[in-house]
Amino acid sequence: MEKLSYSNALKRAFSMLKSQNKFPEDAQYLMEELSGFNYTQLQLHRNEEVPNDIMHKFRDGLLRLGMDEPVQYILGYAYFMNRNFSVNENVLIPRNDTEEMVQQIIDDHPKKNLSICDIGTGSGIIAITLGIEFPEDDILATDISKEALQVAQLNADNYQTNNVFFKQSDLFKKIDPQKFDVVVSNPPYIAEDEKKDMDQSVIKFEPDLALYGKDNGLEFYENITQQIDNYLSDDGILYMEFGFRQKNAIKAIFRDNLPNYVVEFHKDISGNYRYLKAKKEM
Structure with a gap:
């Protein structure tokens, strides 16, 4: 698997989703949730390599976003009143x-x-x-x-x-x-x-x-x-x-x-x- 920094992984994801007329912000949200970093932390770690396990889930998630699957179903959870709840189809x-x-x-x-x-x-x-x-x-x-x-x-x-x-x-x-x-x-x-x-x-x-x-x-x-x-x-x-x-x-x-x-x-x-x-x- 090609090694990518957080920054490059997100740039590619944004480009891919934009070309498919999808929402690039879904990729940002997916990476934040998978990495456990918030937006600011991702900026601080942007030049670090994305660990293999996160990259694998991120790539899988991007394919599913490309097929219009909601990011919450990809993650298996959503937030409601600042609490985390399991969701599926x-x-x-x-x-x-x-x-x-x-x-x-x-x-x-x-x-x-x-x-x-x-x-x-x-x-x-x-x-x-x-x-x-x-x-x-x-x-x-x-x-x-x-x-x-x-x-x-x-x-x-x-x-x-x-x-x-x-x-x-x-x-x-x-x-x-x-x-x-x-x-x-x-x-x-x-x-x-x-x-x-x-x-x-x-x-x-x-x-x-x-x-x-x-x-x-x-x-x-x-x-x-x-x-x-x-x-x-x-x-x-x-x-x-x-x-x-x-x-x-x-x-x-x-x-x-x-x-x-x-x-x-x-x-x-x-x-x-x-x-x-x-x-x-x-």
Whole structure:
């Protein structure tokens, strides 16, 4: 194997990815994660040879980046709220928008123990983050995908969140009748006709089951709002993430299905409405 310095390895990688119309910054991120160096440290070590084991993984990763595979799947993990979570093609890669919703839940949490339900947990990031923050809470996390739940359980075992329990269920179908203080969901909300606007890495590699919703991406908002009254305590709160074009349609769904609920819509750091907080009018 040809010996290359960090600097030359990255120059070649940038050139290769640019020629394929891919993102050169993915190569930078891949090298930082594989080497354990941050950006500044890589600059300091730029003239050193890349060790063989790292170079081998880096070259393999570049080929996969060239085929549009997300760098998080190549590494096998992604970061969410400064924690490391295992991910693979059976679960969505965590997004910043979800961090903002979870931070809102943390900020709203009263000084008492709560029962929480996470619908469509995927890799378990929401449930596990809340389980770490509030170790006395009881948290049930569900997903229709058995493969996603295997990833979630791996992450829960890694963080030893003994207060988070997983159940395979299509929305509320397999959940015993009970009332939760918080129900949270980041459901599939992308409409099929929005595929044309999406990145190839998402279309090719992230799971359709976790991405797309029928009825212009609104299917799960209809279904959850029709059933939530059976599962939310009188002073409980429902949190849901949604697409940046969906606020008005979701507002109408709540008006029709839950007219006695007050709904707050919250913007992300880009100024788009991206999640909601709903509770019964008291």
